[in-house]
Amino acid sequence: MVSTRTADDLQKEAVLNALVVLRLTHAALRGMTTRNMGDIIQISSAVAFYPLPDGATYAASKAFVNSLSEAVNRELRGTGVRITVVCPGFTRTAIPARLGFNETNIPRRLWQDPEAVVEVGLRAAARGKTVVSGLMNKVGAAMAYYLPRRLVLPYIERLQKPGLERAAASSPG
Ligand SMILES: NC(=O)c1ccc[n+]([C@@H]2O[C@H](COP(=O)([O-])OP(=O)(O)OC[C@H]3O[C@@H](n4cnc5c(N)ncnc54)[C@H](OP(=O)(O)O)[C@@H]3O)[C@@H](O)[C@H]2O)c1
Numbered sequence: 001m002v003s004t005r006t007a008d009d010l011q012k013e014a015v016l017n018a019l020v021v022l023r024l025t026h027a028a029l030r031g032m033t034t035r036n037m038g039d040i041i042q043i044s045s046a047v048a049f050y051p052l053p054d055g056a057t058y059a060a061s062k063a064f065v066n067s068l069s070e071a072v073n074r075e076l077r078g079t080g081v082r083i084t085v086v087c088p089g090f091t092r093t094a095i096p097a098r099l100g101f102n103e104t105n106i107p108r109r110l111w112q113d114p115e116a117v118v119e120v121g122l123r124a125a126a127r128g129k130t131v132v133s134g135l136m137n138k139v140g141a142a143m144a145y146y147l148p149r150r151l152v153l154p155y156i157e158r159l160q161k162p163g164l165e166r167a168a169a170s171s172p173g
Contacts, residue, residue, distance in 0.1 A: 002056055010057045017061035022068060029072075029081065037080040039125045042069050043117075046089040046137035050144035053157050062087075066131065073130050086121040087133035088112060089140070105162040110136055 002010060025040060032038030045062040052059035066085050073083040090096055090111045103111060112134060124132035133141065144152050 001054055013057050014061050017058065018064040018068075021065050025068070025072065025083070029076075032081045033076075033079060035080075039081075040069075040083045041121045041125050042083065042085045043121075044069075044085050044087045046087050046133055046140055048085075048087055049141035050152060050156065051149070052160070053153055054160055070130055082125065082128055082130075084121060084125040084129060085131045086117060086124065087131065087137060087141075088117045089134060089137045091117055100162045102162075106159070 021042060025042070028038070028040055032040075042065050044065045045059070047055065047059040048062035048066040050059065066087070069083045069085045076082060090101060090106055091114055092111060093114055096102070096106075120132055120134065144156075
């Protein structure tokens with residue numbers, strides 16, 4: 001919850017996930033647009049498509065990455081430079097493990113290996129796709145887009161429960 005983390009901590013997360021991406025994209029685009037060639041692949045998240053209770057800053061920062069990248073990619077049309085945004089769901093890396101998510105509390109079909117995410121991203125960039133996510137994430141994004149928030153948010157809350165319980169258990173308060 002936003003009120004249980006320090007403002008500094010939340011700001012660091014937002015800066016790292018959103019503003020650092022902006023700075024790096026800006027820096028990379030200079031050389032790329034001069035040479036008129038290059039591909040940028042951003043690693044966003046499936047949560048970029050909906051608000052995430054108890055992960056509010058994370059999801060908002062990823063929505064920033066998607067919006068920025070889609071808009072800049074449009075600005076780049078007609079050049080040899082493109083941006084592809086990869087939006088993975090649960091991926092077997094250190095982050096979900098640290099938050100207490102695993103295949104016993106999150107359905108197996110929602111997990112991907114990092115290698116698969118990389119492959120999807122590289123293939124999408126080669127094809128000139130702007131936004132890419134796995135099939136299950138597409139279903140999730142479509143549900144979040146079409147269903148009313150009053151139905152979507154409780155479902156997301158339930159899915160996030162393991163991470164919330166883990167955070168509560170490790171909280172000094
Ligand atoms: N894993 C998932 O389920 C999942 C799902 C959707 C999106 N993503 C996104 O995928 C990306 C990679 O995450 P991951 O799952 O591969 O996690 P990871 O294995 O923990 O890797 C995170 C990386 O970020 C670096 N990092 C962390 N804090 C940093 C900081 N303050 N400054 C600079 N670098 C920092 C880490 O560097 P060190 O190794 O030096 O600490 C590490 O290389 C992230 O953008 C994450 O949001 C992950």
